[in-house]
């Protein structure tokens with residue numbers, strides 16, 4: 001079998017230009033690339049990656065390859081692969097199995113092709129590699145040294161495996177570093193979700209009732225950016241602290257059942273299921289638009305939408321119109337999959353620079369460790385701080401350093417009111 005499976009290798013030149021553009025905005029990863037080229041810390045590593053196959057991921061793949069790794073790549077969502085980018089990677093020797101618009105069977109075929117090579121490190125966005133290994137390719141576990149996880153939903157799945165005693169190799173929760181979720185989830189998802197909605201619909205956001213499901217890292221970013229575009233943002237939550245935060249940030253907070261009646265646009269990003277359920281859709285106005293920016297396509301109850309509809313038309317790429325039995329039109333973006341990746345290009349390169357710098361340094365750390373127990377680990381603080389420092393340097397921003405007197409003061413319990 002061929003060592004790659006992409007839509008059209010003829011797109012490689014266009015893909016190279018996209019990768020070049022991304023790399024120019026990823027200074028931290030570029031620095032790591034240079035060091036990896038010299039030190040080759042990943043020599044001998046077969047690294048299986050199940051990540052959104054975007055131009056930024058290509059910059060990561062080439063950084064890992066510069067470090068000596070043999071990278072095996074599949075996409076982490078059936079709609080998020082950038083065909084030009086994977087064509088470029090295939091042409092320069094990466095073993096890549098990904099194309100845009102896959103069926104579920106094709107998606108898992110690609111996951112399994114990556115596993116056929118027997119990776120010693122796995123790098124997931126949503127835990128599908130880990131999950132497939134544990135559920136149907138358990139013979140590979142012995143050979144896996146460790147893995148890393150990029151997103152909140154994946155970390156939730158992996159912690160559930162750990163709690164069940166089912167996790168059989170160590171995983172590093174890259175999502176939980178400050179340099180990942182505080183920036184990628186918030187500013188990345190915030191901007192790119194708006195980008196996806198606008199590319200799919202080209203509507204005006206100003207003056208619209210814009211309902212955000214959740215007020216976690218991602219949803220906060222979405223609410224903030226939608227508000228900046230002049231939308232009237234309404235937040236729904238199940239966590240009282242997060243709901244309170246949304247209120248004090250200036251947003252209206254109410255149950256989804258109330259928001260459903262007045263919303264023009266609905267966006268979910270919770271990691272939960274049926275956040276927009278059938279009874280919510282039954283209450284929506286004619287013309288309401290729904291999108292999801294959480295990991296899986298379960299946040300909007302799609303079977304319920306199909307069930308209540310008499311017909312469906314694709315009006316534009318990533319924009320489907322459903323006609324309900326009571327004659328309303330409801331619109332669904334990107335088939336309910338991550339709208340920022342399926343209808344746009346995912347996060348800006350500048351923010352993936354940090355997430356993928358974390359991933360590179362974590363791969364190096366896993367490979368260099370003697371033996372780790374099968375648990376979900378936090379990323380060492382030194383990696384987070386290195387990435388933040390390099391990012392600031394790359395942006396030409398200097399910060400202060402604690403003086404000796406300040407260190408002494410901050411670590412003493414003897415100094416108080418004077």
Ligand SMILES: NC(=O)c1ccc[n+]([C@@H]2O[C@H](COP(=O)([O-])OP(=O)(O)OC[C@H]3O[C@@H](n4cnc5c(N)ncnc54)[C@H](O)[C@@H]3O)[C@@H](O)[C@H]2O)c1
Pocket residue numbers: 151152153154181184185189213214215216217218219236237238239242269270271272274275293294295296338339340341347
């Ligand atoms: N679109 C992207 O590119 C992208 C990037 C990063 C993460 N994600 C995904 O986005 C999702 C959210 O990630 P996060 O880091 O913001 O998680 P988070 O844990 O910070 O926030 C999730 C929030 O959703 C709330 N919530 C749960 N169920 C709810 C419900 N039924 N109604 C309303 N609110 C509910 C929780 O209380 C929590 O505040 C995850 O699936 C994650 O994997 C997507």
